Amino acid sequence: MYATVADISAQYGEDLLYSLARDPEDPQLLDEPRIVRNLEAAAAEIDGYLTARNLLPIKQPYPPLLRRLNVDIAVQLLSGDRKTDERDDRYKAAVRILEAIAAGRMSLGIAAADEPAQRAEFQVATPPKRFDLRGF
Numbered sequence: 001m002y003a004t005v006a007d008i009s010a011q012y013g014e015d016l017l018y019s020l021a022r023d024p025e026d027p028q029l030l031d032e033p034r035i036v037r038n039l040e041a042a043a044a045e046i047d048g049y050l051t052a053r054n055l056l057p058i059k060q061p062y063p064p065l066l067r068r069l070n071v072d073i074a075v076q077l078l079s080g081d082r083k084t085d086e087r088d089d090r091y092k093a094a095v096r097i098l099e100a101i102a103a104g105r106m107s108l109g110i111a112a113a114d115e116p117a118q119r120a121e122f123q124v125a126t127p128p129k130r131f132d133l134r135g136f
Contacts (some may be wrong), residue, residue, distance in 0.1 A: 001036070001038055001039045001042075001043045001064045001070065002043055002046065002058075002066045002067050002069075002070040003042075003043075003067045003068075003070035003071045003074065004039070005017070005030070005032055005035050005036065005039070007067055007070075007071050008035065008039075008071050008075060008102070009066065009076065010077060011071045011072075012071070016075070017030055017035070018030065019082075020075070020078045020079060020080075020082065021034050021035050021078055022073075034078075035074070035078065038074045038077040038078045039070060039071075039073070039074045041077055041079060042069075042070050042071075042073035043070055043076035045073055045098075046066065046069060046070060046073065046098060049098035049099065049101060049102040050098075050101065050102070052099060053102060053104060053112065054101035055101075055108065058108075060111060063108045063109055063110060064086075065097070065108060066108060067095060068094075069094045069098065069128055072087075072090045072091055072093070072094045073091060073094050073095075075087055075090075075091075076088070076091035
């Protein structure tokens with residue numbers, strides 16, 4: 001997952017979260033396991049696009065764009081049959097961005113997983129050798 005329940009709340013507000021994922025046993029609480037499952041499903045969808053550029057695994061901290069895409073896709077998944085035009089547009093925009101990343105037209109600003117790390121240059125200093133030929 002590239003985002004958390006708190007990220008959804010920050011991006012969309014708690015009212016939306018409660019409207020989409022209220023705990024059926026206690027309406028005062030969120031159904032956090034359901035939200036997390038949708039965040040994981042959204043992250044898996046994102047990973048499907050990122051594998052095209054060999055960007056996995058992505059190390060933390062995650063790029064903010066990745067967090068936003070994870071949230072937008074998860075909210076669309078949470079919406080079920082209560083989708084809105086705004087959420088649908090945000091989902092479609094997220095997919096277009098992921099397609100651009102997969103095609104190499106856009107970047108997350110991170111190195112591909114198979115790119116070698118920059119090699120460190122080092123030198124070894126040793127004392128000069130002395131040959132003493134006295135006595136021969």
